[in-house]
Amino acid sequence: MKKGEEKMEKQFVETMFDIGGKTALVTGATGNLGKAVAEGYGIAGAKVMLTGRSEEKLKTLCEELTGKGIVCAYAVGDPAVEEDVVRVVEETVRKFGGIDILVTSAGMNNPKPILSQPREEWEQIMDANVLGTWLYCKYAGKVMVEQGRGGKVILVSSTRGKLGMKNYTAYSPSKAAVDLMTKSLACEWGEYGINVNAIGPTVFRSELTQWMFDDDTARTKFLTRIPAGRLGEPEDFVGACIFLASAASDFITGTTVYVDGGYLAG
Template identity: 65%
Template sequence: MINKDFMNKLFDVKGKVALVTGATGALGKAVCIGYGLAGMKVMVTGRKEDTCKALCNELEAQGIECGYSTGDPAVEADVIKVVNDTVTKFGEINVLVTSAGYNKPQPIVEQELSTWKQIMDSDVQGTWLYCKYVGEQMIKQGKGGKVILVSSARSKMGMANYTGYCTAKGGIDLMAQSLACEWSAKYKINVNTINPTVFRSDLTEWMFDPASEVYKNFLKRLPIGRLGEPEDFVGPCIFLASSASDFMTGANIATDGGYWAN
């Protein structure tokens, strides 16, 4: 029934526990801050203790309840440790956001197999491992859950020198759809992706120069008329963590300024 109580709770995420991988990156940090200020408890994870601890301190300074645990998302033992640390600190996990990833664009004939495997391990294996062990925890809890996999607009559009990244992100889209079939009806766990285009980070800052030909050419493909900012992804992540998205699973959510439309 649509009433005042229903509407008040529709986007309410207060008290939920979120585990965010790649939390110290531009997108992961924005999601951590957004979730925390919306009243969620946030578990920060990444490879480096100093950056994870610094982010957790920054969140706590804003009144956000958080913790951190370090590990490589592509290493099974590390993932198990992070999941266990999250449950030990907060008692449960309600939301998973996998924003850890890696890319190294190169022509296929020049790229070493080891580099391609590094892309696949970081982007695909790491996502799969977190889905496996957080999913196991959510199933054990018996309360459902929300799983948000960070994919890319490149998951459905090829690009020269991107045989690793495009392949990896296409796999993440299909992973979400497969898990939706596996989990949603049986366990009430919704699994969706967000698919961003270029957004501002330390690695992409050079692309935001309005005088740059790269910037001008890229803007021709974006109907919204600008590149993405980290805060542009907080809204979709709140939506996918809330009951407002309860009837959505297996979806690939374009967070791309219209890139797929052009």
């Protein structure tokens, strides 16, 4: 290897996880996972646009992150309402000049037996987990294509998209849809240099899963399947998000990375 090539290679290794100066749009930013990702990206030097349905929570989070020296802004919007998504994407471009990273961490669940779950609840879960993801991919992806500099799209899936579960006839299919959306978009956007991947967490501490932390039987059942011996904390999610947003993952697209402590291994 020539000296110049060695220097260039060393420089790449030193910067391969660098996302400094990039603009990240994070949906569901006030949820535990979204907040952890937003803070992690900000600490790593990215500019972060926070979005979600609660202005009060977004404002509080933005002030908290700004106090830590993170460059961020927020835009209120429902991920399942097309007009809101268009506006949030436009505000992101107007504020930061473009979009380099999209993380769709907005979502919901309401476990119930199919025989007693109203159709309206099923549709709400599908709207939050599938439609909202599709809309943000559509409009943020359009920005990335038009920018002509590639991009990183990270969809939040779940181990439940791989495995069924009692009372999960809405949530599990919704996450399976996210996995296949990931593959389809990777095929569609590869020519533009846009990488599309998903992260599939197991049970992480959040508003959606607090019932599992509180239910001794459910928690013990999950722990018997997790080689790491514990449930996930939001901080466990950040490393994979930085990896998939950086040059280190440039040749990875169309896959779901499971951050599950080995849950799917057994």
